[in-house]
Amino acid sequence: MIGLQAYLVLAALVFAIGLFGVLTRRNAVGILLGIELMLNAVNINLVAFARFNGDLAGVVFTLFTISITVAEVAVGLAIVIAIFRVRRTVEADRLNLLRG
Amino acid sequence: MTLPTRLPLLVLLLPFAAFVVLAVVAPLRRAGARAGLLSIAAMSVAFMAALVAWVEGFRGEATWSWIPSDGGPIATVGVLVDPLSNAMLVLVTLVSLLVQVYSLAYLGDEPPASLGRYYTYQSLFAFSMLGLVLSPGFLQMFVFWELVGLCSYLLIGYWYQRPAAARAAVKAFWITKLGDVGFVIGIVLLWSATGTFDFGELFAKAQEHALAIDGLGTIMFLIYLGAVGKSAQFPLHVWLPDAMEGPTPVSALIHAATMVTAGVFMVTRAQPLFALVPDVLILIGWVGAFTALLAATMACVESDIKRVLAYSTVSQLGYMMAAAGAGAADAGFLHLLTHGLFKALLFLAAGAVIHAVGTNDIFRMGGLFRAMPQTGIVFIVGTLALAGVPPLAGFFSKEAVLSGVWEAHLTVPFLMLALTVLLTAFYMFRVVFITFFGRAFEAGHPHEAPWLMRGPLWLLAALTVAVGIRLAVGGGEHEAPGWLVPLSLASAFVGFALAWAMYQRGLVDPATFSTALAPFDFLARRRYGIDALYAGLYRALVLGFARLIGWIDRYLVDGVLNVLSALTLRAGAGLRGIQSGRAQDYVYGVAFGVLLLFVWAQLWR
Numbered sequence: 282m283i284g285l286q287a288y289l290v291l292a293a294l295v296f297a298i299g300l301f302g303v304l305t306r307r308n309a310v311g312i313l314l315g316i317e318l319m320l321n322a323v324n325i326n327l328v329a330f331a332r333f334n335g336d337l338a339g340v341v342f343t344l345f346t347i348s349i350t351v352a353e354v355a356v357g358l359a360i361v362i363a364i365f366r367v368r369r370t371v372e373a374d375r376l377n378l379l380r381g
Numbered sequence: 382m383t384l385p386t387r388l389p390l391l392v393l394l395l396p397f398a399a400f401v402v403l404a405v406v407a408p409l410r411r412a413g414a415r416a417g418l419l420s421i422a423a424m425s426v427a428f429m430a431a432l433v434a435w436v437e438g439f440r441g442e443a444t445w446s447w448i449p450s451d452g453g454p455i456a457t458v459g460v461l462v463d464p465l466s467n468a469m470l471v472l473v474t475l476v477s478l479l480v481q482v483y484s485l486a487y488l489g490d491e492p493p494a495s496l497g498r499y500y501t502y503q504s505l506f507a508f509s510m511l512g513l514v515l516s517p518g519f520l521q522m523f524v525f526w527e528l529v530g531l532c533s534y535l536l537i538g539y540w541y542q543r544p545a546a547a548r549a550a551v552k553a554f555w556i557t558k559l560g561d562v563g564f565v566i567g568i569v570l571l572w573s574a575t576g577t578f579d580f581g582e583l584f585a586k587a588q589e590h591a592l593a594i595d596g597l598g599t600i601m602f603l604i605y606l607g608a609v610g611k612s613a614q615f616p617l618h619v620w621l622p623d624a625m626e627g628p629t630p631v632s633a634l635i636h637a638a639t640m641v642t643a644g645v646f647m648v649t650r651a652q653p654l655f656a657l658v659p660d661v662l663i664l665i666g667w668v669g670a671f672t673a674l675l676a677a678t679m680a681c682v683e684s685d686i687k688r689v690l691a692y693s694t695v696s697q698l699g700y701m702m703a704a705a706g707a708g709a710a711d712a713g714f715l716h717l718l719t720h721g722l723f724k725a726l727l728f729l730a731a732g733a734v735i736h737a738v739g740t741n742d743i744f745r746m747g748g749l750f751r752a753m754p755q756t757g758i759v760f761i762v763g764t765l766a767l768a769g770v771p772p773l774a775g776f777f778s779k780e781a782v783l784s785g786v787w788e789a790h791l792t793v794p795f796l797m798l799a800l801t802v803l804l805t806a807f808y809m810f811r812v813v814f815i816t817f818f819g820r821a822f823e824a825g826h827p828h829e830a831p832w833l834m835r836g837p838l839w840l841l842a843a844l845t846v847a848v849g850i851r852l853a854v855g856g857g858e859h860e861a862p863g864w865l866v867p868l869s870l871a872s873a874f875v876g877f878a879l880a881w882a883m884y885q886r887g888l889v890d891p892a893t894f895s896t897a898l899a900p901f902d903f904l905a906r907r908r909y910g911i912d913a914l915y916a917g918l919y920r921a922l923v924l925g926f927a928r929l930i931g932w933i934d935r936y937l938v939d940g941v942l943n944v945l946s947a948l949t950l951r952a953g954a955g956l957r958g959i960q961s962g963r964a965q966d967y968v969y970g971v972a973f974g975v976l977l978l979f980v981w982a983q984l985w986r
Binding site: 300304305368 | 960961962963964968969972
């Protein structure tokens with residue numbers, strides 16, 4: 282029997298990998314993928330707690346999160362495409378109009 | 382409001398109306414002579430009204446609340462009509478009127494726009510002086526006092542393109558302001574001690590001995606300082622000779638009727654208050670007599686005809702102030718009136734001479750009596766009156782002043798004034814002999830002035846004689862000691878004889894005289910160094926102080942702010958590196974911050 286901790290460690294790892302991707306990827310699409318990983322790490326947490334606490338609310342939440350994630354990806358990709366149309370690039374380093 | 386106050390109010394408002402019309406209606410002002418005619422018309426009506434008020438002996442007071450407050454107004458404006466102001470009204474309107482008529486010819490060659498400006502100022506000047514004369518309280522008097530100062534500034538600087546005139550105007554303004562500072566402080570102190578600016582209330586209190594204020598002497602001294610500046614008393618007399626840079630009619634106006642008489646008038650008006658402080662009165666008497674003597678010595682060595690007259694004005698103002706200081710303010714005031722007549726006459730005659738010859742230097746004139754006998758005669762009439770020869774106007778008022786000073790036991794000031802009588806006769810006849818007699822100077826073709834100029838001259842000469850005869854017949858209120866008349870006549874005669882011997886007959890060489898009195902000659906020619914002293918003080922104190930303040934402002938006040946702004950700029954430049962503009966860097970910051978929060982929460986729970 283695999284314990285709760287193992288799931289939590291997995292979730293933390295996936296979250297850390299996602300964060301690393303968000304912080305280091307140059308490509309905007311890659312950053313979106315990193316965000317996706319981080320969200321799914323949260324999903325793993327929710328499902329694991331639901332399973333071990335016998336409370337279905339966590340599973341229901343996960344369903345919501347998945348659907349919202351899909352919407353988020355749609356919006357995120359739309360933004361990336363819009364940026365590409367204007368700037369002819371999606372490289373995060375070159376999107377520095379806010380530079381002080 | 383009844384006729385006795387309404388008529389003087391009309392006198393006051395007519396010149397003001399002329400001023401407003403000329404100031405607002407630009408085409409009329411630029412028309413030059415027509416602007417002058419308007420001003421003259423207003424002034425002649427005002428003169429008639431003033432004459433009626435004087436002949437009828439109107440008395441009355443009409444005031445309006447100016448600064449209202451609980452428990453009665455703090456200050457009022459209005460008109461105070463009594464014999465003192467009536468006489469001044471007549472003098473001011475008469476001299477203003479004659480000067481304005483005279484100016485039509487004297488300044489006839491000016492561009493019309495300038496002439497219109499001149500008449501605008503003239504009207505304002507007359508209004509200011511009339512308002513001062515009619516003031517029922519110190520506050521209104523101060524307002525008009527400053528207006529008079531402003532107008533004299535404008536008129537002295539009438540030829541403002543000439544640097545000398547502009548400088549003289551500024552000098553007149555600032556030197557009189559020195560005294561005015563004392564005046565305004567004195568007024569406010571008096572108000573804070575008594576709660577009123579009103580002459581009537583103040584005099585009533587003075588009579589009931591209810592004015593036992595601490596420091597009344599200081600207050601009255603400060604108020605007297607205003608008169609020192611305005612009436613060109615030592616040591617603030619330096620502006621008056623320089624004021625000669627203005628057109629000659631302006632000098633006549635300033636010296637005879639407006640501006641310099643304001644100080645004497647104020648001291649006369651406030652006589653009941655000054656009477657409470659004998660120490661200040663004695664000071665006034667001493668300063669007046671000293672001013673009279675000092676200015677007379679300077680007049681003896683001056684070669685500019687207008688400056689001689691200017692110093693003589695300073696000297697005569699000294700007489701008036703000495704009389705006021707001796708408690709004989711009536712005598713001083715009488716001298717003010719008669720002096721107003723013959724000094725206006727002298728200045729206007731000098732203007733006619735300058736107009737004809739084109740120079741102010743008496744040594745470049747000479748033998749002018751042949752070319753312009755009428756001007757010569759009126760000038761000599763004025764000279765005789767100034768020298769105090771009976772039965773001309775100046776004789777009686779000067780005797781009154783001298784006897785007043787003698788009776789107040791001011792022996793040394795009396796001696797100074799008696800010596801001044803001699804000097805007065807000397808310097809005036811010096812001018813007469815050099816200018817009108819002696820060798821003719823072959824420069825230009827002097828001619829008699831036009832009628833517009835001669836008319837006022839003859840009128841003033843006639844008035845000088847008439848007033849003198851009137852005083853001879855009806856005077857005699859002042860019981861002078863019997864030896865006074867012979868003494869002053871003898872000194873005047875000695876002065877006349879000296880001038881005659883030196884400049885007409887050549888019996889005595891002026892050079893030997895000046896070497897005999899070398900120290901005085903040296904000092905008088907340099908104006909006793911007072912101008913230089915002021916210039917030095919200005920450079921040393923005012924400019925030094927200004928430089929110190931400038932340094933503090935530049936390096937301390939600005940310095941602190943400059944350092945602060947430099948630090949801010951540098952900090953900003955350093956911190957801008959953080960703002961890379963890359964969203965990932967910000968996210969990194971957020972993530973790192975959250976991590977720190979977690980660590981903190983774990984460690985210090």
